[in-house]
Amino acid sequence: MSPVMKGLLVATGGVILVAYVAVVELGINAGRIHFGVTVRGMDVGGLTVEEAVQRLQGRAALLDSKPIVFGSQDLGRVSVFPSDLSWMGNVEKTAEEAAAVGRNGGFFTAVSDRIVAYLDGVDVPWEGGPQARKVSRLINRIEKRAAEEGLELDRGHLRGKIKRLVQRWPRARWYRIPVTS
Secondary structure, eight states: OOHHHHHHHHHHHHHHHHHHHHHHHHHHTTTSOOTTEEETTEEOTTOOHHHHHHHHHHHHHHHTSSOEEEEETTTEEEEEOGGGGTOOOOHHHHHHHHHHTTTSSHHHHHHHHHHHHHHTOEEEOOSSOOOHHHHHHHHHHHHHHHHHTTOEEOHHHHHHHHHHHTTOSSOOSOEEOOEEO
């Protein structure tokens, strides 16, 4: 066999292998969220959107079952439940976003997302966040206590921390309030 014919056979074999893997992968994930997809660390890969909605509803209830506790040596502790901030994670939209991984953005983006999901995982954030007005009120309350103690609150850092922590499970016993003297 000539070197050109060997090269063509190898190339054809490679194309057939890639096509076979693509067909198998599409079959495994048909109608399901791709394996390797999580929502803030909770595995939803392999689930249908409806199954993911049920699992996310359970997680949303769990997230609201334990308060987020902020504290510092000078300010004491401040506790807040996600529902106090009107956080209602949109479980349906979150499940749809998880299902969209590897299915949006054109062929190459979709293939790339699928490979990343398999090899490294893709973590999808919850859709919906706490109500900004209620977060601001909480921050104002903490800032007032900090000012009484002669401390300066890093409002932006605390706001970002609150937004992240309403979605995090498991939670630590408490989280440091970002203040400086």
